[in-house]
Amino acid sequence: xxGPKGSTQSPQRVFSPFVSTVLTVIAPGLLGAxxxxxxxxxxxxxxxxxxxxxPETRLALNKSDWCDEAADTLSSAVxxxxxxxxxxxxxxxxxxIKSFSDSLGPDAVVTxxxxxxxxxxxxxxxxxxxxxxxxxxxxxxxxEKSGMEHASADLFKDRPCFVTxxxxxxxxxxxxxxxxxxxxxxxxxxxxxxxxxxxxxxxxHLPHLAASALCSLMxxxxxxxxxxxxxxxxxxxxxxxxxxxxxxEILFENRDEVLRALxxxxxxxxxxxxxxxxxxxxxxxxxxxxxKDYRDQFRPR
Amino acid sequence: xxGPKGSTQSPQRVFSPFVSTVLTVIAPGLLGAxxxxxxxxxxxxxxxxxxxxxPETRLALNKSDWCDEAADTLSSAVxxxxxxxxxxxxxxxxxxIKSFSDSLGPDAVVTxxxxxxxxxxxxxxxxxxxxxxxxxxxxxxxxEKSGMEHASADLFKDRPCFVTxxxxxxxxxxxxxxxxxxxxxxxxxxxxxxxxxxxxxxxxHLPHLAASALCSLMxxxxxxxxxxxxxxxxxxxxxxxxxxxxxxEILFENRDEVLRALxxxxxxxxxxxxxxxxxxxxxxxxxxxxxKDYRDQFRPR
Numbered sequence: 243x244x245g246p247k248g249s250t251q252s253p254q255r256v257f258s259p260f261v262s263t264v265l266t267v268i269a270p271g272l273l274g275a276x277x278x279x280x281x282x283x284x285x286x287x288x289x290x291x292x293x294x295x296x297p298e299t300r301l302a303l304n305k306s307d308w309c310d311e312a313a314d315t316l317s318s319a320v321x322x323x324x325x326x327x328x329x330x331x332x333x334x335x336x337x338x339i340k341s342f343s344d345s346l347g348p349d350a351v352v353t354x355x356x357x358x359x360x361x362x363x364x365x366x367x368x369x370x371x372x373x374x375x376x377x378x379x380x381x382x383x384x385x386e387k388s389g390m391e392h393a394s395a396d397l398f399k400d401r402p403c404f405v406t407x408x409x410x411x412x413x414x415x416x417x418x419x420x421x422x423x424x425x426x427x428x429x430x431x432x433x434x435x436x437x438x439x440x441x442x443x444x445x446x447h448l449p450h451l452a453a454s455a456l457c458s459l460m461x462x463x464x465x466x467x468x469x470x471x472x473x474x475x476x477x478x479x480x481x482x483x484x485x486x487x488x489x490x491e492i493l494f495e496n497r498d499e500v501l502r503a504l505x506x507x508x509x510x511x512x513x514x515x516x517x518x519x520x521x522x523x524x525x526x527x528x529x530x531x532x533x534k535d536y537r538d539q540f541r542p543r
Numbered sequence: 544x545x546g547p548k549g550s551t552q553s554p555q556r557v558f559s560p561f562v563s564t565v566l567t568v569i570a571p572g573l574l575g576a577x578x579x580x581x582x583x584x585x586x587x588x589x590x591x592x593x594x595x596x597x598p599e600t601r602l603a604l605n606k607s608d609w610c611d612e613a614a615d616t617l618s619s620a621v622x623x624x625x626x627x628x629x630x631x632x633x634x635x636x637x638x639x640i641k642s643f644s645d646s647l648g649p650d651a652v653v654t655x656x657x658x659x660x661x662x663x664x665x666x667x668x669x670x671x672x673x674x675x676x677x678x679x680x681x682x683x684x685x686x687e688k689s690g691m692e693h694a695s696a697d698l699f700k701d702r703p704c705f706v707t708x709x710x711x712x713x714x715x716x717x718x719x720x721x722x723x724x725x726x727x728x729x730x731x732x733x734x735x736x737x738x739x740x741x742x743x744x745x746x747x748h749l750p751h752l753a754a755s756a757l758c759s760l761m762x763x764x765x766x767x768x769x770x771x772x773x774x775x776x777x778x779x780x781x782x783x784x785x786x787x788x789x790x791x792e793i794l795f796e797n798r799d800e801v802l803r804a805l806x807x808x809x810x811x812x813x814x815x816x817x818x819x820x821x822x823x824x825x826x827x828x829x830x831x832x833x834x835k836d837y838r839d840q841f842r843p844r
Contacts (some may be wrong), residue, residue, distance in 0.1 A: 382771055382772070382773045383773065384773065401773070402770065402771045404771070431771060441768055441771060444760075444761065444764060444768065445761075445768055445769070445771060445772040445773075445775075445776045446772070446773060446775055446776065448757070449757060449775045449776045449779040449780070450775065451812070451815055452753050452757055452779060452812075453775075453779055453834070453838075454815070454830065454831055454834035454835075455808065455811040455812045455814075455815055455830070455834070456749070456750060456753055456808065456811075456834075457833070457834035457835070457837040457838045458811055458830050458833045458834045458837070459745075459807055459808055459811045460745065460746075460837055461833050461834070461836065461837040463745060465840070467742055467745065467746055468746070468837075468840065468841055469703065469842065470683055470703045470705070470732060470742060470746060471683070471746040471747070472683045472684065472685065472702070472746075472747060473781075474746075474747055474750045474751065474754075474781075474782040475746045475747065475750045476841060477778045477779070477781045477782065478750040478753060478754055478778070478779055478780075478781070478782060479750070479779075479834075479837075479838050480774075480775075480778045480779070480838075481775040481778065481779060482834040482835060482837070482838040483835055483838040483839055484835070485835075486828055486831035486832045486835055487828075489831055490824065490827060490828050490831060493819060493827060494819075494822075494824070494827075497819060497822075500819065501816065501819060501820055504812065504815065504816050504819075505816065506760055507756065507757065507760055507812070508809065508812055508813065508816065510756040510757075510759055510760045511752070511753075511756045511805065511808070511809055511812070512809065513756075514752055514755070514756055514805065515802065515805050515806065515809065518794060518795075518798060518801065518802055518805075519802055521795075521798075523791065523795070526791060526794060526795075527787055527788075527791050529755065529756070529759050530755055530787035530790055530791060531787045532758070532759045532762050533754070533755035533756070533757075533758035533759045533762070533780075533783040534755075534758070534783060534784055534785070534786075534787055535762065536758040536759065536761055536762040536769075536780075536783070537754075537758045537780050537781070537783040537784040538784055539766070539769065540769055540777060541770065
């Protein structure tokens with residue numbers, strides 16, 4: 243049973259075959275609040291604690307039905323947690339784990355939702371003491387909108403979620419994290435952190451740069467042009483509306499892989515330019531067909 | 544009053560202050576059939592004739608309620624037309640106008656729906672005899688789907704439609720074409736054909752190349768990656784699903800402007816690559832912000 247609303251007491255741990263699960267969410271933005279809402283809806287935790295920096299956020303959390311306790315310190319937030327999900331911006335994940343690592347119980351598992359994994363996984367698995375395990379996660383869910391007010395218990399439903407253990411990560415920790423995401427509706431894909439970073443550089447970070455560069459170019463032309471555009475320009479550039487500060491962090495965290503993916507994209511465009519410039523009809527057609535073949539194999543939604 | 548279904552007789556022209564309007568559509572694909580359906584719904588023509596190459600298409604047209612006569616020759620299709628809308632693929636517009644120009648009545652006006660305008664407008668305005676006028680059009684409407692079966696009377700509703708007269712085009716002809724598109728729901732923008740070609744190279748042809756190159760690059764990687772992608776890759780690449788043969792025509796018809804726009808896009812991406820490579824945080828941030836500012840000013844829909 244969840245404790246009384248707004249209680250600041252630690253809940254009693256029930257040491258029985260049916261151990262109650264305490265979920266702690268660090269930072270309730272779009273992703274953090276959605277994790278808590280989804281966990282409540284799917285019964286993935288018996289008790290949900292959320293750490294929030296701002297008093298007004300803690301006040302709002304204590305009034306919500308998907309948070310049993312809003313904690314004002316990281317150590318009180320994590321001390322009795324079975325699973326901790328760190329949902330801070332990607333460049334503050336390591337700092338946050340450092341701050342609470344001493345307060346974790348011995349059977350706690352820690353994960354995060356950062357969109358870049360290599361560095362975080364290597365650091366965090368070294369930083370955790372007391373046998374607590376770290377297993378990186380990256381749910382491929384979100385929107386251009388940010389903030390708790392846009393959160394949804396359905397955010398992870400049928401969305402891919404990467405779980406990125408290192409070779410030495412204990413398999414029980416991996417199982418716990420995989421179960422958690424599965425329970426709240428995600429489709430889990432397990433793979434090494436560096437492989438993850440190469441993949442997201444291509445499927446997420448590069449499309450963002452492609453859209454952003456297109457918008458940045460268009461910004462130098464007559465602003466009325468945008469009103470003439472069909473759905474093509476609109477869809478192709480949608481992601482460029484994302485938060486520049488968030489994307490700046492992501493691009494720098496995954497800088498090496500992003501630079502590699504961007505360079506291959508530049509080569510691909512140069513191939514188009516050369517073929518069109520040389521009036522090489524067959525080559526332009528082959529490139530267009532290769533692109534269409536790829537696009538046509540997306541699952542419809 | 545429209546004539547009897549399937550009649551092959553020419554309708555009688557009524558020379559009165561209330562002249563009946565005959566609309567001829569050349570080739571009923573997605574755009575052509577939508578023009579006819581929209582004209583019927585909005586009463587933009589009293590009689591609608593459609594030229595179709597295939598007998599089975601003419602049979603289907605004669606059964607529809609938005610075509611009064613399916614013509615099997617271009618000359619019979621246009622002979623009594625007040626307005627002719629050529630909806631063939633862009634590389635067959637000039638050839639089609641050549642074939643029927645001798646059969647046009649003296650007060651007929653001809654337009655088209657081709658997505659490139661410079662060459663077509665210059666040729667067509669020279670080719671038309673008997674005082675018939677040509678005024679190029681380009682409705683910014685369509686979809687990745689093609690063919691009559693996807694046509695809709697709403698296709699042009701609130702969509703921009705370029706009308707591209709030359710300096711010497713008679714203003715009555717321009718007015719007729721502008722009225723026609725306005726009547727079937729489009730928002731008309733009048734501008735010179737070469738300016739049109741520069742604009743669409745940026746707002747339509749370049750986004751297509753950007754999406755196509757992204758897909759062509761991704762086609763060289765593990766096909767399972769696409770299943771991990773969020774909405775970003777999906778939206779950014781949507782237009783790459785368009786017909787390669789259609790886009791091949793468009794890119795070659797507008798080759799010079801497309802090459803110029805593509806080169807500026809390559810410069811923009813090189814700017815991103817250099818800034819990220821040099822760890823120039825301020826410059827990457829400035830590019831992301833410039834992109835977001837542009838994207839945020841799109842009209843919501």
